[in-house]
Amino acid sequence: MNAIVLDKVNKWYGTMHVLRDISLTVATGEKVVVCGPSGSGKSTMIRCINRLETHQEGSIVVDGTELTDDLRSLDTIRREVGMVFQSFNLFPHLTILENCTLAPIWVRKMPKAEAEALAMSYLERVKIPEQAKKYPGQLSGGQQQRVAIARALCMRPKIMLFDEPTSALDPEMIKEVLDTMIGLAQSGMTMVCVTHEMGFARQVADRVVFMDRGEIVESGPPSTLFEAPKTDRLKLFLSQILRGD
């Protein structure tokens, strides 16, 4: 079964056309990396998948549920889709543990003790169980992002979305977050990651999607896409990225 199906999705901000006929199918267990220049609509697309943004034309089906204005379908998909943001977005007034148990307790209606045990198991998986009683402001960026991943996993989602999870991090912290994501990929999670980490894409991605100006320009396995780009736009983008490395 397909985890995510986008069919001819269009979106405008006012008169600006930010998503143009986006069609993308992600199979269950597949890992898709989305890349492209800044402002090309990557965030907008990924945020449409859990309806943080609404699309205006076309259809999006997530885990068998079509996204509409119906609130019940919204509830259903938000439980099944976890999201990790560029700026972590941890809740600063709650401890690490409370950050992780909030949604399981209130959305999944899990007993508190069970939710805490679950949260601790995921904090161990991202290798920071000893920080559970601290507040986000006391952690480094890399640690915060790993907590954010654990927090999303505590809802036991079927799909994980990542929007540039390492872009706000100092270089020495990028690896710890990528390692966590690689571990997650190996566990069989369905993942859509917006990232410019080419090493990560090569190692993990089943498919890389290149977006530019609201369109999917090219897509394919990382080796093909990176070694033999067909379009000038992708060639230009790759040359800019590699120069940056």
Next chain:
Amino acid sequence: MSDRTQPPAGLVGPIPWLRKNLFGSWISTAITLLLIYLIAKIVIALFAWGVVNAIWRVPYNQNGIAQTAICQDAKGLGACWAVIGDKYRLILFGRFPYDEQWRPAIVVVLFVALFVLSTIKAVWRKGIVSPAVRYIALAGAGLILLDNLAGLLETIAAVGFGQHLPLPFDLLAILNTVGKCLLIAGLLLLWPAIGVWVGTLALILVLMFGGILGLAPVAVDYWGGLPITLILATFGLAFAFPIAVLVALGRRSTQLPAVKMLCVVYVELIRGVPLISVLFMASVMFPLFMPPGINVDKLLRAQIAVILFAAAYLAEVVRGGLQALPKGQTEAADAMGLSYWQKTAFIILPQALRLVIPPLVNTFIGFFKDTSLVLIIGLFDLLTMGKIALSDPPWQSFSTEVYITLAAIYIVFCYGMSRYSRGLEQELNKARGR
């Protein structure tokens, strides 16, 4: 290595601080010395006036009239604190029957106890949340509602049809009292803080009104002084705050444009007029719109006016906090599948309200003092009672002493609020590791 972790000697401690900040140059040395001279002069003069030369007692003639001649002689040299000794009960408790004034006195103590208790963190913890306790509270609320419903029906029947309903009003009144006790007990167990507030405020009303438990009834017309000020301010802010939060949320609603419009109109309308005119409307115009036979009490009208007015101002303060919250916080909450109210209760409000503690307390303090405006609709709050006390001929010329005393009372409460808010802020910041 270890000595280098200490700042160099001669830079810390009070004496280097003084040298740097007060005697840094010859100009600042001159200013410092001048100020020390002026402050010392003022303090000495005040001490001489307020303590050394002050007159604490005056004789009374056989009719009980105070003989204030010695105070008149000392005027300008010494304070006449005898006016406070003579009038303090009138100022504090107004025209409340003299023999019953222990009741407003307890009310003032209860208010202070309520404030102090509210500053204790443990009181705000969650209590015992069990279905049984919930049913106790619900049953209590049901009984109160039953009695009020019967009263409403009776009023409609009486006003509309000139009929009386054959309802067992005595029994209903007893059930109402039982209901109130159940509700307070339930709340105390569920949320101790809310229980303490509801219980104390109910007790305060019982003490003031009387009429039950063998207490002589005292009409609102006889209330006055500090209890009026505390009632208007405390009930006013306690009710205005939740309304303000709802209005602020409503004003930011994207889903419900009608609610948003309503909130905008409410806030702008109230902010556009002075409190005095709202009070005036509540006292003069409101009765004109009510059907004859229904008489909403003057104090209640003033109370509602204060609540509506304070709510509009507080709503804007709260909205400021909502706007300062980064968008990522709501997005993260949405992405986790929290509902609107869960998101609001657990993520948005705790952070937004923390951000606005200083302006919030600023508004609280402002309203505490603004309650003195109820004077224009004939309610006798603390300040007004001070003025009335001064209208007694022997004491007419001792307004300075009375106003200093009133100011001291206001300062105690306002400074208390400001200290508490500062402590709260520090504690919340410490908890977040900032």
